[in-house]
Amino acid sequence: MARMNDVGGMTGFGAIDTTDDAEPFHADWEARVFALQRALLVKKVFNLDEFRDAIETMEPAAYLAASYYERWFHAIRTLLERKGVIEAGVLDHA
Amino acid sequence: MSGDHDDAVISRQVRLLESLLEERGIVGGDTVDEVIDGFLAGASPVNGAKVVARAWTDPAFKERLLADGAAAVGELGFAAGGVQHQRLRVAENTDSVHNVIVCTLCSCYPLRLLGPSPGWYKSEAYRSRVVREPLAVLAEFGVTLPDDVKVTVWDSSAETRYMVLPRRPAGTDGLSEPDLATLVTRNGLIGTALV
Amino acid sequence: MPDRLAYAPGDVVRTYRHDPPHHTRLPRYARGKLGVVVEPEGRAPLADIRSQGRDDAPVEMVYAVRFAARDLWGEGDHDVVLDLSESYLRKADADVR
Known part of the structure; x- marks a missing residue:
């Protein structure tokens, strides 16, 4: 069934905010999430298609509410928990 | 947010x-x-701009760039990036065709040549609309095209990455390749600016 | 000797109509639509299978396929090009149900 990421042709998202502050990351954690994703792909802990799948299967309202790198972190966490690399819920107590 | x-x-x-x-x-x-x-250190639109300036000044390079983007940018020292193998397809703007790139399903983008992608490229607003109403989207970027120019939207749905080769502006015949490169903007490489 | 390609540039194809229960790289706006093959793009593991963490994903040719806005949306003068795995494509006259 259709997933929230599959937005081509949808209406309702409004005008495009064409401004760009040219900042690749807006917090240190965003850069670290970006780098963790690459490192885990290189290590073959998961592949890029699994990573995309984990973003796409977010609950639609949560997907839309999340920032770009919040989606990435959600996907990394979901896959690492599913594969038993980290214990489920262990990051809730950070 | x-x-x-x-x-x-x-x-x-x-x-x-x-x-x-x-x-x-x-x-x-x-x-x-x-x-x-x-x-x-490695990802910047300055890289893409250098590729464009070379293509504007070296017809043989341009031919190789359009035939096999990854190999041609490799000549300038820009290895195709990414964790997985990626093909690079350069889409040339002409007096009858204007190209624009998007990834409607996620946010695929040629990072090495264009640098980190702008927030709007990853937004639902851009991803949802540019495949449906590209002229309205381009207008929001201040770009209007003559009526006889056809728009092609490249939706990066696999492991090919796209870059637009903008048209060389008129009146730049006397400029050196490095000076030409300074004219090229990141949005020009996406197709949401003319250069 | 490379395998013979299923589609050649200029071939008219229709995209698969199936709405799969898993990850796919055929956006819903381009399902069941007529398009024209631009060129083969190289082979890649099928994302639909690979996304399930399986290591038996078939390696398929990916084709750039050009669609007219009128065929996608019923209006518009632009084209949209998508990169689509062979599994997503059928010959134009084939039954795609």
Whole structure:
């Protein structure tokens, strides 16, 4: 069934905010999430298609509410928990 | 978008995850910093602009660029990036065709040549609309095209990455290749600007 | 000797109509639509299978396929090009149900 990421042709998202502050990351954690994703792909802990799948299967309202790198972190966490690399819920107590 | 509180929470979670992965021997302690530094040092729209300026001044290079983008940019020292193998397709603007790139399903983008992608490229607004009403989207970027120019939208749905080759502006015959490169903008390489 | 390609540039194809229960790289706006093959793009593991963490994903040719806006949306003068795995494509006259 259709997933929230599959937005081509949808209406309702409004005008495009064409401004760009040219900042690749807006917090240190965003850069670290970006780098963790690459490192885990290189290590073959998961592949890029699994990573995309984990973003796409977010609950639609949560997907839309999340920032770009919040989606990435959600996907990394979901896959690492599913594969038993980290214990489920262990990051809730950070 | 998240507030300061959410930022503090996720920041702690990311740090904890890093320490767990290091402890378990999966991602080494310095790896994250090395990846960030490598990315920020190697990915820039200046790279794409150099490719464009070369194509504007060297017809044989342009021919190779349009035939096999990855091999041609490799000549300038820009290895095709990405964790997986990626093909590069350069789409040439002409007096009858204007190209624009998008990834409607996620946010695929040629990072090495264009640098980190702007927020709007990853937004639902851009991804949903540009395949449906590209002229309206281009107008929001201040771009209007003559009626007889056809728009092609390239939706990056697999492992090919796209870059637009803008048209060389009129009146630039006397400019050197480095000077030409300074004219090329990141949006020009996406297709949301003319140059 | 490379395998013979299923589609050649200029071939008219229709995209698969199936709405799969898993990850796919055929956006819903381009399902069941007529398009024209631009060129083969190289082989890649099928994302639909690979996304399930399976290591038996078939390696398929990916084709750039050009669609007219009128065929996608019923209006518009632009084209949209998508990169689509062979599994997503059928010959134009084939039954795609």
